[in-house]
Amino acid sequence: MLLAIDLALIIEKLVLIIIVVMASLGIAMYTTFAERKVAAILQDRRGPNRAGPFGLLQPLADGVKLFFKEEIIPNFSSKFLFILGPSLAMLTAIMTGAVVPWGDKVHFFGRDISLQIADVNVGILYVFAVVSLGVYGIMIGSWASNNKFSLMGGLRAASQIISYELAMGLSLIALLMVTGTLSLKDMVLQQHSEGWHFRWNIIYQPLGFLIFLICAFAECNRTPFDLPEAENELIGGYHTEYSSMKLGFYLFSEYINMFISSVIMSTLFFGGYDIPFLNEANLSVNIAALLGILALMAKVCFFLFLFMWVRWTIPRFRYDQLMNLGWRVLIPLALVNMLVTGGLILLKQNHWHF
Amino acid sequence: MSITEILFWFLTALALGSAIMVITAKSPVHSVLALIVTFFAISGHYILLNAQFLAIVNIIVYAGAIMVLFLFVVMLMNLNAGSEPQKNRVLQFAGLISGGCLFLVMITALMKSDVVDKTVQMNDGDHGLINNLGKELFKNYLVPFEISSVLFLSAMIGAVVIGKKEKIEK
Numbered sequence: 001m002l003l004a005i006d007l008a009l010i011i012e013k014l015v016l017i018i019i020v021v022m023a024s025l026g027i028a029m030y031t032t033f034a035e036r037k038v039a040a041i042l043q044d045r046r047g048p049n050r051a052g053p054f055g056l057l058q059p060l061a062d063g064v065k066l067f068f069k070e071e072i073i074p075n076f077s078s079k080f081l082f083i084l085g086p087s088l089a090m091l092t093a094i095m096t097g098a099v100v101p102w103g104d105k106v107h108f109f110g111r112d113i114s115l116q117i118a119d120v121n122v123g124i125l126y127v128f129a130v131v132s133l134g135v136y137g138i139m140i141g142s143w144a145s146n147n148k149f150s151l152m153g154g155l156r157a158a159s160q161i162i163s164y165e166l167a168m169g170l171s172l173i174a175l176l177m178v179t180g181t182l183s184l185k186d187m188v189l190q191q192h193s194e195g196w197h198f199r200w201n202i203i204y205q206p207l208g209f210l211i212f213l214i215c216a217f218a219e220c221n222r223t224p225f226d227l228p229e230a231e232n233e234l235i236g237g238y239h240t241e242y243s244s245m246k247l248g249f250y251l252f253s254e255y256i257n258m259f260i261s262s263v264i265m266s267t268l269f270f271g272g273y274d275i276p277f278l279n280e281a282n283l284s285v286n287i288a289a290l291l292g293i294l295a296l297m298a299k300v301c302f303f304l305f306l307f308m309w310v311r312w313t314i315p316r317f318r319y320d321q322l323m324n325l326g327w328r329v330l331i332p333l334a335l336v337n338m339l340v341t342g343g344l345i346l347l348k349q350n351h352w353h354f
Numbered sequence: 355m356s357i358t359e360i361l362f363w364f365l366t367a368l369a370l371g372s373a374i375m376v377i378t379a380k381s382p383v384h385s386v387l388a389l390i391v392t393f394f395a396i397s398g399h400y401i402l403l404n405a406q407f408l409a410i411v412n413i414i415v416y417a418g419a420i421m422v423l424f425l426f427v428v429m430l431m432n433l434n435a436g437s438e439p440q441k442n443r444v445l446q447f448a449g450l451i452s453g454g455c456l457f458l459v460m461i462t463a464l465m466k467s468d469v470v471d472k473t474v475q476m477n478d479g480d481h482g483l484i485n486n487l488g489k490e491l492f493k494n495y496l497v498p499f500e501i502s503s504v505l506f507l508s509a510m511i512g513a514v515v516i517g518k519k520e521k522i523e524k
Contacts, residue, residue, distance in 0.1 A: 121484060132417075139429070
């Protein structure tokens, strides 16, 4: 039987799913806070500091504000699709967490519990599938708004995401040639350092990582690629007509996307939950898992900071510059990277003889 | 009923129901969305057959890329139910007959085959997993695979040629 499932497994996975979803929401919540603080520091301001100590309750206050705002659904728009848009954006943002290995495993109640919801052997392709579905939330929402500016924002977002997905996929193919697996868990295990031998994929694929990073910025609609919500051209972009928590969902899904892409980047190129030069086998299982999760979160925090740093440093691209960068620079670069990687792998198999 | 059977019937109902939605929906945008749901249901069937790679690729390529372009076109054309041209009776009648013929042929073909008495045929093999699929493709079916990739390349070049701006004569 393919689907023989026991009850304990269901409960275990359910708990894990709830934890992962809640954690992504919580982290995204505090990313909004961190973004405002980082922006303030970069611009020599104080940032939010009124709600709670150091302004730590600010995200809660923001959430409450959004919930109590008046909810407006424009006339002449399809109500069902108008609500479906932000819901889809949120759904696709959260779904990616299912294949990420958050840690090795913990030992509770006499069971080894893997800290990964689903170890599917097409893990990275699953991530891609979900990312490519992320367009729908924006497109449906923008079309259902029945507003030309919203539609323009949605079209920009969709064409941008489709264009950068190509370069992203090509940069990943080179990585997959190095690792030889699609499962994220196997990738992390391969990157575990043995003694003083440091094996993170960033060493083998620096160019691939750079391309992936740029594409991740574009996929998340972050500055310098936030053309879909360019205020001075498009009012508010695809969420012009949205108010209340539906707007909140769009903004929030962006932060979840940022979090998830940071996780994916750490997993693919920076060893996931691996702590360099530390042999996890010497520690007890639970301690190792805890340290692993902390290591992953440290890497994620670095990438989140990078996202913010770039946002408040680099101005927005023009739309033709964006398309040129995607199609004329990144895709050829990714192809060259793929070719060189393939050549080097063949050479290595031949023991470095031509 | 086992979980597999429940899933099978659920996915089948979803696939057929949304496929009917595609042709009955008033607004073209709704029918595109229904088509996306159909692709998802079919991907679910692939997963039941333990063909994970095919399932994911189906989602990436069809639901994630092709349908986005469909949606693009439909949204920009601003099609409404009212602007749809009325088809004449003869055409409708001809469509009905030819569609019915196809249906009849398919039903008879299915009746003759030996899968009639099996509700859910589970494939426990692992041919659909990416390792085996890759080996199969690059060992036994290398030439057809390469030929089809050339076909894709020519389609891409064709698209570029068509999409290229013509130089303005001075």
